[in-house]
Amino acid sequence: MSDLQFDAQGRLRHLLTLEGIGRARIETLLDRAAGLRAAFAAGQGGPRPLAGRTVVNLFFEPSTRTRTSFELAARRLGAEVVNFDLAGSSTSKGESLEDTLATLEAMQADAFVVRHRENGTPARLAACARRAAILNAGDGNHAHPTQGLLDALTIRDRHADFSALTVTICGDILHSRVARSDLHVLRALGTREIRLCGPVRLLPDAAEVGSAVLTSDFDAAVEGSDVVIMLRLQKERMDAALVDSPDAYFERYGLDARRLRRAAADALVLHPGPMNRGVEIADDVADGPQSRVLDQVANGIPVRMAALVSLLEHPLPSPAEDPDR
């Protein structure tokens, strides 16, 4: 699937997953994000390299915060953004996803930001896109690459050298696209040790995660960690009785100040949001000095700007050059 991401010149053509994207390219994206963050820091606007370009938000799952982050990233760079409301759209008239894509491409849409509950939908769209770039904004439990990048940028702002870091990710790892994208980016950047912690039924197979440590002992996992990434416990996991109760979950897997003291001094706390306070994270940690939750949100904008600019800066292939047409 990741081969689709690159064109014949080896340039990034779509952003579907961080799996298979190497360290140099990741660092270039993060450098670029940091540069754009500086350029827009005054809040008075910045460069507009996407003027005249059109970005379509194609969200099949509601996600106001991610959609808004992509929308602001694209608009601040000068692009027109269309929010394609899929409830009222032709897909409800039985049009295939491929025909919807082709139609919007024919309107000169340059990029599609796609969220879908099924793994692989962004890749499926990338496979049939004639010229537009596809950005995965989260598909099933597969990948959420811009979240992985913004988490990496947030950590890198404090720790330049990932080879000195122990990072713990805690929660429903099994169903988490965030955990998978974090795992790929942390590994690409050479993180020393990655610990994946959660209830046994919510942990992935060891085969999937390679050298990462799998554990259900959160106290042990936090011990000495430089970064703790807490995942949101989806309500559907509780409803499916994969978790006994919010209180019991918090008792074993919630991050409170007491537990955080086991981590390295000044360890960073991340959470992709929205937070379930009192379920996976306590108020005093969420709002405390080690929390980087709002930095993550802030970094989401320049990271998405960097992804959009990287995908759109080269001339897109012209449909006329497409031998299939």
Next chain:
Amino acid sequence: MSDLQFDAQGRLRHLLTLEGIGRARIETLLDRAAGLRAAFAAGQGGPRPLAGRTVVNLFFEPSTRTRTSFELAARRLGAEVVNFDLAGSSTSKGESLEDTLATLEAMQADAFVVRHRENGTPARLAACARRAAILNAGDGNHAHPTQGLLDALTIRDRHADFSALTVTICGDILHSRVARSDLHVLRALGTREIRLCGPVRLLPDAAEVGSAVLTSDFDAAVEGSDVVIMLRLQKERMDAALVDSPDAYFERYGLDARRLRRAAADALVLHPGPMNRGVEIADDVADGPQSRVLDQVANGIPVRMAALVSLLEHPLPSPAEDPDR
């Protein structure tokens, strides 16, 4: 109704229907659309003659593709676009359509793009508009003038001389605003022969269509046609048992490669979308070399640009000059 479209100087003031719009004016609109298409071809933006203007999308029926096409046309020309969501609006608080229009006009809206399931709603709004231009984006089975224009442009790109053309329109002609607008524009451009084909219960009265041929024999209709325009079969027609089954419909009225061979060599295939594949059109035709479906979508943007610019380039009447106020 069509008289409302022109002002005292004979200039186009609203775009409600193609009925009554003569050949010269149609050709001017198409020339203008072709010019705007060229100006925006590089995908890096183009002229912004509508900067400072406000266009309101007033859609009482969902239609993401047409709304998006108008929205992109207006925004790429520099206009602000407001999508007026009628589910959450004052019309649900019992405000009349006329009061809603007057309110939005008072906010300096310059044009309204209107879609409504009832015939004549755009004309009703044009009759009470103080200064804004009304563009019909489809009303009932009455008219869809920009669809007619974009179909004409798509055909003209290949065939400059309509007087040499035989054009067949096939499907639910009776309920189709697309068919009616196509009929008007094809006639205005001097098309040699127009054939309207569909099940007897879905054909209009002969009195309505003048010299156009009415038939239920699709094989005969396709024979020698230079252009075949396939219409979408609405699900409600099937539900209303006006059509036996999708399969039986496809058998008699679907366009597949075999049937298309009856048409002129290199005959063009058009469809307003979204397509019901396997109901009115086969995959190999929809995706084949004679299909102009995506060209139609692409042409929709410059056609709508041309309509907006033509309506808004002259100073709009000032409310102060309105003797009724």
Next chain:
Amino acid sequence: MSDLQFDAQGRLRHLLTLEGIGRARIETLLDRAAGLRAAFAAGQGGPRPLAGRTVVNLFFEPSTRTRTSFELAARRLGAEVVNFDLAGSSTSKGESLEDTLATLEAMQADAFVVRHRENGTPARLAACARRAAILNAGDGNHAHPTQGLLDALTIRDRHADFSALTVTICGDILHSRVARSDLHVLRALGTREIRLCGPVRLLPDAAEVGSAVLTSDFDAAVEGSDVVIMLRLQKERMDAALVDSPDAYFERYGLDARRLRRAAADALVLHPGPMNRGVEIADDVADGPQSRVLDQVANGIPVRMAALVSLLEHPLPSPAEDPDR
């Protein structure tokens, strides 16, 4: 609550209520609105002091007309506007309002336009905002400050001296945030006499309204009034049987031409819209020469522009300077 509105230098920091805003500041806002109205009069755009700024519409109650007015005001000044759809948002995933605000602030949102059915929600958000300005677009029956300002501007366009004016407000005063904001602004501008008229059960306590006259005799209230502000009768009041019937209400509290003749010659008629024609106002008055209903709508845009510019023209406090962080 109103102290939250001012910063340490006494500058307006949020716009939550007109209560406690003095005459000089009100007049400055109205002058500024009049200036912006003139600057944008040609309909070709105007100054863009908010370029690079981001305004978020945070509407918990549907209100297309107010939301559109704020949206156009912000966009015409150059701001990016995000309409935060609260049905599909994280608040439906259990995120607190405060976390939603913090998240959007982290995306560099500069201002939030807030409508909510509960009194005090905008103030609650202002209390926890790190840097963004909060504009109240209507909270419960508490306040609707931009409506008060636009009503004042509409009156001032005709009558420069409020100390010579008698103004009657008629309708469901008790539940009306419009009436409360009108009362505050009219008082700040030195209005000679304010009469509040409605059914006894829909009048506020005398203690709340100070020197304003409370009455249920609409004929007497209209007598000699220079301005009559009619309020919308909410359908829920009728349903709650606080009003006998629309006809009975119109008979006693509706403004028709006969009643309007009791007012001063050329008295102005205002209504915040949307109007219930035949319930609180007759067609001949709504559409008559004394009606200022559409002027109110038109003035809404420059009034909201003036509020946005006033709140955003000073550098916003940087989160880095916030000692709580």
